[in-house]
Each structure stands twice: as structure tokens, then as C-alpha cells.
Amino acid sequence: MKQWWKSGSPWIWLNGGAVSISIIMVFGLLALILVRGFGHFWPHNVVSTTFVQPNGEVMQVIGELRKSETLTAQSLREAGLALPADQVLATRHLFKMGNRDVTGRDFVYMVDNFLGEWTYPKNIAVFERREWGDFYGVPARLLESGQTVAEGDALWADFQRRLDRSNRLFDDIRRIERHDIGNVNFRLERVRLDQRRAELRGTLTPEMEREFAARRQALDQEYAAIQDRLNALLADVRRDAIVMQVADGREVTIGLDRIVNAWQPNNMSAVSKVGFYIKSFGDFIFGYPREANTEGGIFPAIFGTVVMVLVMSIIVTPFGVLAAIYLREYAKQGPVLKAVRISVYNLAGVPSIVFGVFGLGFFVYVLGGAIDSTFYPEALPAPTFGTPGLFWASLTLALLTLPVVIVSTEEGLARIPSTIRMGSLALGATKGETLWKVVVPLATPAMMTGLILAIARAAGEVAPLMLVGVVKLAPTLPIDGNFPFIHLERKIMHLGFHIYDVGFQSPHAEAAEALVYATALILVLLIVALNLSAIMIRNRLREKYRAEGD
Incomplete structure (x- = not known):
């Protein structure tokens, strides 16, 4: 045994x-x-059963079984339940009953x-709705302008066609609100700022005022159209x-403009469920959030995370590399360098x-405030860069x-053999040529x-971003068709903060649980994709310089 311990095998x-x-x-x-995460998008079957309430009344229940758990009967007796x-x-079972606007609660044990x-x-x-969460019930009648147009067996097929039409119209509405009206508002703001800038510089003339008025009138007419x-x-x-028709027999009228998606899970085949699953996953990736981020998609958060990481990489790489080159190759060794x-x-x-x-105090308030007072005085007191942003x-x-x-x-530079440096110098290259043409590429x-x-750490950070630019909901993306196209001053959404907000700030914890896992899954996949891209570039560069060395 002593010999075994001395051999080092236990430590191995x-x-x-x-x-x-x-x-x-x-x-x-x-x-x-x-x-x-992946289970969040599967169309689970809906249960219909009865529930005996404490007062003895029998209640009809329609809902989706979310989870079941086994407890001691004594703990439930202490909670007031009459068990043998x-x-x-x-x-006990957790049912998602939906219909929050009808019953006041959508999850019940x-x-x-x-x-x-x-x-x-x-x-x-x-029904997946734009507001008030999901709705569970039995279709009774289909209405057009208040008149019944379908019921019975023909209702569902006609309803699906009309729902597709309604969603296409709704997409057109959102496109007009986000792009067309947003573009007009952006140009109106530019006119106001141009006029304000001329006033501050003292160059505003009656001709310029008439020009600004004409531009404003043209934009107002475009906005009216x-x-x-x-x-x-x-x-x-x-x-x-x-x-x-809901579980208790009441009838509720729902406008198709309030419905995002509709399905009958108990009447779906395995193939149709797979197709629905793929569509739901795509809507989650490319959709916009709703209902305090507890419903809808996460595309703005994905987009904001990727753009922020790319901008961060563009900033940190040259500064970090130049600092390391100076410390390793040029700085004089001594106590200061240590x-x-x-x-x-x-x-x-x-x-x-x-x-x-530090970013909030120095970057936002000091640098941002200086930039606003120097380059954007016409926008003050509304800040441009003097506020948290991308x-x-x-x-x-x-x-x-x-x-x-x-x-x-620094570690990479230290691993380059000194013989390579001396060989380059012996061939007549200067120290700068040796460094930038031989050492740095290696x-x-x-x-x-x-x-x-750096990418792996930055993509998952949340705490500092809450102070310097990440918000719960950003109405516009930081990239659009308006000059300068990339708007670094805008606030963004972030997957990490989205997980925190949905998981800990959501008013509906049960509804948010599955969404937290789904968003965390996307964040992990995104970090893996970013890292794999950088690893592929690194391996390609390594093979390139290895081949050149051979």
C-alpha cells in the first residue's frame, strides 16, 4: 500500500x-x-376532466398537464385538503388552463x-394570443363582421384560412409601424435637429426656414398617406x-387579430406535431417578445447579443494585441513593468x-456627455451618447x-523561439520587420x-450590461436602413438579461419556466457557434503559418 501511494497512482x-x-x-x-428547452415547443395533448372543489361543487377542467409531483398526505391535510x-x-398535478382573462389564473395545482x-x-x-397568454376551449362559431359564416365540421378549416389571412395583414401592419412610420419619424427628427443646429450656429435664414417647413410638410403628407x-x-x-366555449360552458368571442397561432393537439398526428414543432421553434428564434417577455420570440435579444459581441471583439482585439506586444517586445524590464x-x-x-x-460613470456620463455637448448640442437636453447604449x-x-x-x-509571443528572431535579424530585417512580419503572424x-x-465570457455577462445599455425591451434594432445604418447609441436586448428578466421579474413564474430553459439553450448554442467560428479561424491560421514555415 505504501508503495502504491509513493507511486503517485492515487493522485492520478x-x-x-x-x-x-x-x-x-x-x-x-x-x-x-x-x-x-426543446420540450417548450412541442404541442402537448390537452386534458379534459372534472375537479371536486372544497365546497362540493364539480368543476369542469380543460388544460395542459405541465408536471406532477408526489407529496406527503399530511402536508396537504395541513393545507386544508380533506384526504383519507x-x-x-x-x-398533485399542475395544469395550464390558460384563459387568464376569463378565470383570472392560468396555472392551477x-x-x-x-x-x-x-x-x-x-x-x-x-390559441396562442398576442395578449393574455394561451386560450383553451372548443370552437363554436366563426364570425365575419358579426355574422356567423361557419360552424360544425367545416369551421376549423375555414378558421385556419382566415387566421392565415389575419396574420399576413398583421405582419403588414407591424411592418408599417416599425419601418415606414419609423422611417418618417426619423426623418422628421432630422429636420428638427438640422433647424436647431442652424439656430445655435446663428446661420438660420428665412430661406432655410422655408426649406425646413417644406421638408416637414412633405413628410407630414407622407405620414398621413x-x-x-x-x-x-x-x-x-x-x-x-x-x-x-370554455370549460364552464360560457362562450367567449375572440378576434382573429388577437391570435398568433392555433392548433388542436389532440387531433394532430405525429408528423403534423413535428411540423408544428419546427414552425414554433422558428417563430421563437425570429419572432419578437410579447407579454412582458413571457411570450413570443427572442430575435431582438439574439441580434443584440451578436452585435454587441462583434463590436466588443473589434474594440478589444487591437488594444489587447498592441498592449501585449509593447509589454513583451518593447517595454523595459523592471519594477514598473512588473x-x-x-x-x-x-x-x-x-x-x-x-x-x-465604471462604464456608467466614465463612459456614459463623462465621455458620452462630452460627445453630446461637442457634436450633438442641437439634441440637448435629450442625450444621444450620454445615455447607456450599444x-x-x-x-x-x-x-x-x-x-x-x-x-x-503575451504567452503566444513568449513561445516564439528566439532563434527565429535572430535568423530574421541575421538576414537583414529590422526589429520592426521581424516583429510584424515574422513573430506576430506566428x-x-x-x-x-x-x-x-473573451467572446465566451462577454456573451454570458449580465450584471455590467444592466447599467450600460441593455434593457428589458428595445423597440428598434441597432441596425436599420437609416444613416448611419449602425446606431451605436441605441439600447439593445441581451439573451443573458432576458433570462434574468423572465426568470426572476416575470409576473407569471410558471409560464416563464419553460421559456427560461429555451432562452438558455439558445444562449449556449450561440456561444458555441461564436467560439467554433473563432476556433476554425485560429486553426486555419495555424495551418497556414505551419505550412509556410515548412
């Missing part, structure tokens, strides 16, 4: 076991996110003892409605929220990840490694 087994446990934990977490005295365990027989009627329909077209579409999209290196290493351990506070969020993350890039680049893979680590 200990390290191997620790690595194995770590891998199992990582893959277990990923498996949990995958199952819960000899019962030890009891099962029900104990199995008080539930009747479970059935799955094929005529139950589920767009508004007329929008009003016509709004009137058209509100034409159709459907009457639904102090700088210690500061860089300590900077990597500073909590991220401290960077957020550029300041990217700059704060660049400062946060700068030590990683510096250290990785150290490029190490620089890319630093960038990969």
Missing part, C-alpha cells in the same frame, strides 16, 4: 475522478437545458384524489372573430459589476475582457485563443 485516480465528475455535471446540465386518514402519499376521469377530446383548440393605409389594414384585420503586469492580472479578477459602474456596453465588455487577450497574446493563434475566451 483522484484527478481522473475529478475530471470525470466535472464532465458528467457539465453534460448533465446541458442535457437538462436541452430537454426542458390512512393515506400516506398524494399526487389539483390533487389527484379530487380529479375525475381524464379524456382527450379531439375538438379542443389551443401611411396612416390612411394603416387604418384600412386595421379595419380589415378586425373583420373576423371566433366564438369559443507592477503593470500585476495590475493586468488583478484586473481579470475584478467583479464584473464594478466594470459596469457602444458603451461593448466598450465596457472590452475593458472587462482586455486582460484575457493581453495574457494570451503568434496569431494565441491571439485568437484570447479572443475566443
Whole structure:
């Protein structure tokens, strides 16, 4: 046994076991996110059953079973439920009943003892609505301008055709509101700022005033024409409605303009469920959020995360590489350089929220305020860059990840053999030529490694971004067709903050649970995609310079 301990084998087994446990934990977490995240989009069957209320009345229940759990019967008796005295365990089920605007609550726990027989009627329909969450019920009549046009067996097919038409009209409405009207408003604001700028400079003439008035009048006429077209579409999209019968027998009329998607899960085949699943996943990726981010898609959050990481990479890479080159190749060795290196290493351990506070105080208020007073005085007191936005969020993350890039680049430069430097100098190259044409290209893979680590950390950060540019809901994307096309001053959405907001700030925790897993899944996949792209570039550069060296 002593010989076995002296051989070092126990430490090998200990390290191997620790690595194995770590891998199992990582893959277990990923498996949990995958199952819960991908399961969010599957059209689950809807249950119809009865529930005996405490007062003895029987209530009809229509809903989707979300989860079941087994509890001790004593804990439920303490909660006021009348369970048999000899019962030890009891099962309760969480049903998503929807219809929040009708019943006031859309998730209810029900104990199995008080539930009747479970059935799955094929005529139950589920509506995904733009407001008030999902709706469960049985279609009764289809209305057009208040008149019944379909009922019975022919109702569902006609309803699907009209719903497709309604969604196309709604997409046109949203396109007009977000793009056409937004473009006119943007140009109107430019006219106002141009006139204000001329007033501040003292160059405003009567001719210029007439020109500004003419531009404003032309834009007002364009806006009026767009508004007329929008009003016509709004009137058209509100034409159709459907009457639904809910669990207690009441009839509720729902306009088709309020419905995003509709399906009958109990009447769907496996193939149709797979098709619905793919469509729902696509809508989640490319759609816009609704209902305080608890419904709809996450495209603005994905777009904001990618753009922020790209801008951060463009900022941090040259600064980090140049700083590392100076520290390794040009700086004089001594106590000052040691102090700088210690500061860089300590900077990597500073909590991220401290960077957020610094970014808010220095970047936003000091630099942003100076930029506004120098280049955008006509917009004051409304800030342009003196408020949190995309550029300041990217700059704060660049400062946060700068030590990683510096250290990785320095290590890459240190691994270049001195014989390569001496060979280049012996052939007549200057120190600068040796550095930029020989040493730096060979150290490029190490620089890319630093960038990969920076991307992995920056994409998942949340705390500093809450202070310097990320918001709960951003009405417009930071890139559009208006000059200068990339609007670095705008606020953005972010997947990490979206997860925090939905998971901890949502008024409907049960509805948000599945969405949190789905968003976390997309964030993990996005980070993997960004890292794989950087790794492919690094490997290509490594093979390129290896081939040139051979």
C-alpha cells in the first residue's frame, strides 16, 4: 500500500475522478437545458376532466398537464385538503388552463384524489394570443363582421384560412409601424435637429426656414398617406372573430387579430406535431417578445447579443494585441513593468459589476456627455451618447475582457523561439520587420485563443450590461436602413438579461419556466457557434503559418 501511494497512482485516480465528475455535471446540465428547452415547443395533448372543489361543487377542467409531483398526505391535510386518514402519499398535478382573462389564473395545482376521469377530446383548440397568454376551449362559431359564416365540421378549416389571412395583414401592419412610420419619424427628427443646429450656429435664414417647413410638410403628407393605409389594414384585420366555449360552458368571442397561432393537439398526428414543432421553434428564434417577455420570440435579444459581441471583439482585439506586444517586445524590464503586469492580472479578477459602474460613470456620463455637448448640442437636453447604449456596453465588455487577450497574446509571443528572431535579424530585417512580419503572424493563434475566451465570457455577462445599455425591451434594432445604418447609441436586448428578466421579474413564474430553459439553450448554442467560428479561424491560421514555415 505504501508503495502504491509513493507511486503517485492515487493522485492520478483522484484527478481522473475529478475530471470525470466535472464532465458528467457539465453534460448533465446541458442535457437538462436541452430537454426542458426543446420540450417548450412541442404541442402537448390537452386534458379534459372534472375537479371536486372544497365546497362540493364539480368543476369542469380543460388544460395542459405541465408536471406532477408526489407529496406527503399530511402536508396537504395541513393545507386544508380533506384526504383519507390512512393515506400516506398524494399526487398533485399542475395544469395550464390558460384563459387568464376569463378565470383570472392560468396555472392551477389539483390533487389527484379530487380529479375525475381524464379524456382527450379531439375538438379542443389551443390559441396562442398576442395578449393574455394561451386560450383553451372548443370552437363554436366563426364570425365575419358579426355574422356567423361557419360552424360544425367545416369551421376549423375555414378558421385556419382566415387566421392565415389575419396574420399576413398583421405582419403588414407591424411592418408599417416599425419601418415606414419609423422611417418618417426619423426623418422628421432630422429636420428638427438640422433647424436647431442652424439656430445655435446663428446661420438660420428665412430661406432655410422655408426649406425646413417644406421638408416637414412633405413628410407630414407622407405620414398621413401611411396612416390612411394603416387604418384600412386595421379595419380589415378586425373583420373576423371566433366564438369559443370554455370549460364552464360560457362562450367567449375572440378576434382573429388577437391570435398568433392555433392548433388542436389532440387531433394532430405525429408528423403534423413535428411540423408544428419546427414552425414554433422558428417563430421563437425570429419572432419578437410579447407579454412582458413571457411570450413570443427572442430575435431582438439574439441580434443584440451578436452585435454587441462583434463590436466588443473589434474594440478589444487591437488594444489587447498592441498592449501585449509593447509589454513583451518593447517595454523595459523592471519594477514598473512588473507592477503593470500585476495590475493586468488583478484586473481579470475584478467583479464584473464594478466594470459596469465604471462604464456608467466614465463612459456614459463623462465621455458620452462630452460627445453630446461637442457634436450633438442641437439634441440637448435629450442625450444621444450620454445615455447607456450599444457602444458603451461593448466598450465596457472590452475593458472587462482586455486582460484575457493581453495574457494570451503575451504567452503566444513568449513561445516564439528566439532563434527565429535572430535568423530574421541575421538576414537583414529590422526589429520592426521581424516583429510584424515574422513573430506576430506566428503568434496569431494565441491571439485568437484570447479572443475566443473573451467572446465566451462577454456573451454570458449580465450584471455590467444592466447599467450600460441593455434593457428589458428595445423597440428598434441597432441596425436599420437609416444613416448611419449602425446606431451605436441605441439600447439593445441581451439573451443573458432576458433570462434574468423572465426568470426572476416575470409576473407569471410558471409560464416563464419553460421559456427560461429555451432562452438558455439558445444562449449556449450561440456561444458555441461564436467560439467554433473563432476556433476554425485560429486553426486555419495555424495551418497556414505551419505550412509556410515548412
